Amino acid sequence: MTERIACGTVNCYIVGRRGACVLVDTGEEKYADKVTERARLAGVRLIVLTHCHIDHAGGAAKISDALGVPIAMNSADAPLICGEPRPMYADTFTGRLLLRMARSALKKRMTPFEPKVELCEGLELSAFGAEGTVLALPGHTLGSMGVLCDGELVAGDAAFDLLSPCRAKIYEDKAAADESWARILADDRITTVHVGHGGSFHPDRSRPAMTPVTE
Ligand SMILES: [Zn+2]
Numbered sequence: 001m002t003e004r005i006a007c008g009t010v011n012c013y014i015v016g017r018r019g020a021c022v023l024v025d026t027g028e029e030k031y032a033d034k035v036t037e038r039a040r041l042a043g044v045r046l047i048v049l050t051h052c053h054i055d056h057a058g059g060a061a062k063i064s065d066a067l068g069v070p071i072a073m074n075s076a077d078a079p080l081i082c083g084e085p086r087p088m089y090a091d092t093f094t095g096r097l098l099l100r101m102a103r104s105a106l107k108k109r110m111t112p113f114e115p116k117v118e119l120c121e122g123l124e125l126s127a128f129g130a131e132g133t134v135l136a137l138p139g140h141t142l143g144s145m146g147v148l149c150d151g152e153l154v155a156g157d158a159a160f161d162l163l164s165p166c167r168a169k170i171y172e173d174k175a176a177a178d179e180s181w182a183r184i185l186a187d188d189r190i191t192t193v194h195v196g197h198g199g200s201f202h203p204d205r206s207r208p209a210m211t212p213v214t215e
């Protein structure tokens with residue numbers, strides 16, 4: 001089961017069975033009460049951050065305190081908690097536009113927190129009483145990760161939805177972003193991809209590309 005929680009332009013997700021699930025991303029702090037309520041109802045055991053941009057992680061401190069559950073992320077993104085700027089790049093017109101919009105947002109400071117769990121490739125979330133496996137999807141940020149559960153991948157910003165699904169339009173490392181996108185398309189365990197901004201998709205391995213999920 002993957003449940004989407006819309007927080008403005010960002011999607012957070014609750015992944016796994018009721019009582020054995022993780023919250024993937026938190027949205028900004030202004031959405032913390034809404035997300036906390038949904039997470040409490042679902043029985044969230046762990047907060048997983050796909051990466052440490054404020055629109056995905058800004059509510060982590062408040063939600064972790066309210067629920068009494070730890071925060072997991074990859075330590076490559078730890079400098080971003082304190083707002084340490086790291087250069088991002090784009091190679092398309094749309095990407096450069098997004099980058100301009102994102103720059104001021106990414107300068108905002110989030111309420112700091114101390115991650116208790118290091119996310120790494122292949123980590124099984126069963127160790128925390130939840131379901132899902134962690135996939136390393138670096139590129140958008142150096143520490144970008146995804147969670148795969150029952151064929152559904154929550155990819156954070158490793159995939160974007162801009163008119164059609166595509167790899168991260170803005171990134172810290174282009175080669176890594178390309179590799180992560182190729183990996184998502186090629187991994188035949190993945191049947192559905194849920195992204196940080198926009199809709200959900202099925203990898204279409206015959207093209208290769210993605211087709212929108214229509215429900
Ligand atoms: Zn991001």
